[in-house]
Amino acid sequence: MLLSSGVTLGGVVAYDQLLGSDGASTAATSSSSTQGPVSTASSTSDPDWSAVAAAVTPSTVEIQVAAQGGTSTGTGVVLDTKGNILTNNHVVDGGQQVQVTLSDGSVYAASIVGTDASTDLAVLRLDDPPSDLQPATFGDSSSVAVGQDVMAIGTPLGLQNTVTTGIVSATARPVTTTGQQPDGSDSTYTSAIQTDASINPGNSGGPLVDATGAVIGINSSIAGVASGQETSGSIGLGFAIPASTAKLIADQLIDGGTAQHAYLGVTTTDGSAEASGTTRTGAEVVSAEDGTPASKAGLRKGDVVVAVDDTPVDGAAALTGVVRGLAVDSEHTLTVVRDGSEQQLTVTLTAAS
Template identity: 60%
Template structure:
């Protein structure tokens, strides 16, 4: 296995959760990208990395107080292969849906979806926790988020595709997946009231599978979505996915958060894997299907806690199959971090550690640790300043367990440049905590 680096962009095989990556921060298995998903088998026990493929573009609560989270390990993706990127459903008028490299019959493509609610200059952010709230009134939540959710139709050189978006501000800015709008030469947005507007791409970031588009002439009553703090999301929290699956606008599905900090990597279109996307995702059993891409995952209060981006598929089955109860969303905190930068200048600054890593294990006494083994440290990098050495096994990033190289990449990719964190490292026979300030990936 070749070593993985901070920059997952040069992974030998972005679809292989076990493959090491080359780039800056050897990180792990998680990513989401433009329309070209390939469903893969779902992961097994907690601690497995998931490879997500996007569903191509054709086609038609409440939370509890925050506690330390050692989420599902980022180990290998043995049993779980991420299925096609569920977000955008592609459809060439003939009714054929391309799930990122998968072809399946589909209906037409077009339709609005349901919104959530942010502020004029950017999405409002409120705590996710409702502290012991009663059962959610989903009909009320659906009514609340509908005005902030939109259906996105994209015309490409080969046909048309469709996805979903979340209204960010009154100026017409909308957040969606990069794979929903990638390659499009014409973008239209349909609001919950059925009215359609033209839009243009403001900026896109394939490495996180996020993009911001803006309506050319937004209506005066456009309602931004309200974003929650995804760090407060816990396993078991009730959630609702809103979008335009298979062209069926204003569709809502409910479920729970089935895992947090799940490493997900989705394949891009470049053979060298330079456009692979990595995400430390929120996993949910709320049904997500082609066309849901870019849409909101909201809590019981109607606050956006994630942006739906990929689904998993059982190995050996038709990748065009829809939800099997394993969907993945980009955490709202990461989405807002990237959206703010895309909306301002179109360029995103990515954090990095400055190491090349590969999946590794280390036995200390009767305990075997699994993590990202450092096989190279870049000169003048944050890793050097922090004192990280070759041979170190990174097993945790703050309170998030790191089960492999891809996991580290996914976690770091969602952090802010200049932020400080604690890496748990096994060196020799001892485990130690190392403080590090993340730098900007060159």
Template identity: 50%
Template sequence: MAALLAAALASGGTYAATHDDSSGTAAASAGSTTVVKADPADFADAGTVNWSATAAKVSPSVVSITLKTSSGGDQGSGVILDTKGNIVTNHHVVADQGTLTVTLNDGRNYEATVVGTDASTDLAVIKLKNPPSGLKPITIGDDKKLVVGQPVMAVGNPLGLSGTVTTGIVSALDRPVSTQQSGGGQGDQGGSPWSQPQQSSEVVTNAIQTSAAINPGNSGGALVNGSGELIGINSSIPNAGGSSSGQAGNIGIGFAIPTTVVKLVTNQLMTKGKAQHAQLGISATTGQVKDGSATVNGAQVAQVNPGSAAQKAGIKQGDVIVALGGDHVDSSTSLVGQVRECAVGQKVTLTVVRDGKRQNITATLGADTSSS
């Protein structure tokens, strides 16, 4: 459905955005750009990439997904994970009850079933009922090696046009995107209204922002680097017009879920059918704090839950968390997105400003029981 995202930018401006396959509603908050140092061997200039070779390598690993329901249906994209027929896509692509059909790159159609879904990260795994031999799984890359300006390719099923590839660059990294799914609107392919699952919840991701053209139907498709390695799953696009009617399209801004999150969640879905998420155990708001002679943004702790990882580590109400594992935290949404990338039981170093002074605190993340 062409449902809206109300997106609150760091500058205070707002715009609307949609999931790129037409399902769901979201609010996207734009944080700071993270630039990482990469080995030159990991970075390919757009002029040196053979995009034809990259497309030929990746396209057999990307599929079209059609969901038929009693009231209509919709389409999205997916990426083959293994030769057993496991495919990753977005939760909002397959959330409704219905019949799933997967179309391979060569045009063959197969029925599929849902292995597990995770509304908290907007990820899902489906599996072909009778997978053929010769399936080509995607090669999974490391999103932590990405740099801003690096060329990338999006592969998917926009507007029902299977096997479409577009190129662009990494526009920003660790862009906090908060998506709240809700009902309303019509399907991309002119179908009936797309109802949302009751367990729908806020999806917070520190996303990869890309200029590669992403349009409705790309949800669940691949974002790859010049070597054809998966570095993200395409998930949402903004709608600068802010109209609840009509259909959002590419405006040079798209968001993808990084492979750090994809691997963490899909491994759990394939083995357990559900995903468990790490939790710090605080309530926080976006705040500012004096840090030396400067003023910086961070996640200001409003409440510490009794018995939580934060309490055990010594986090106090009023602390402002400005980094996690050395990565800058400039908002409460940014903090949630970074915790989403961590596993239950993982030790993390939090940099907090307390009484005007920085200090590092080590916390062992607990389990978010509400997501299990």
């Protein structure tokens, strides 16, 4: 599965491909997840990564998926004591048999509770969960800052409980993944956390944690240099789905197996406009359908959306990614450039049909 985005290094890759028997790539929260801080001796100013790893590893699992075309391996995060596990949709897509290995090596059968291709998230549930499951703690991804220390935990190339460290390289990075459908109906748009922590095939669905051990993102893709191979290893450009989006979708999947998505009701393209003598790039409105949140908010053709609340928008994919990470019925402020000046419009998002 190749992902295309603003990254120009050869594309972004959803890196846990389904492997056939010949090894060739064939492409392919619950309330308890908001428990108190992880008990570690670490601090944000002087991270003790050994303590963080010891605290978070028990909440991280290896996922093995058997499908018609072969097998794949990914990572997951324990959401609660009921055995719900959060991972990426592309890890389990097409899976006929799922097996989860805990950090202590114990192996359990699992079933798919629900999947959401548009955010690349899925929830599994252990068929017979142990009584001592340790749920992960989820942090506030909206407060993530560029330059802060982070750790990625997962199963790269089948090596379970591997930890790597780095920093947050960027926030609200628009990443667009193109799936296998010719019409693009299975494309994923994410307003992602970018990190230089080493992420490789097998890390998908694993946690990106801060120096306190709180999950701030779910690792999902990497950028790769163009080559004869469809995927490559880490070059220091990894992307994670923000924890706020992950929890929003996971809670819905646990409740009903499906997820609703926020809807703005606008068609946009990459564009730019001048405001107060400065050129701003953003999502230029091509049309706003009557009766939609966009039209009710006053968006009109030619407007260039440059921000949603405090999140900058530099193009059409960025706007889609931001909106998909927001809750249905939530109210937000759109900053638009119109007739040479910035304006703020208030919009209430509805559910996509």
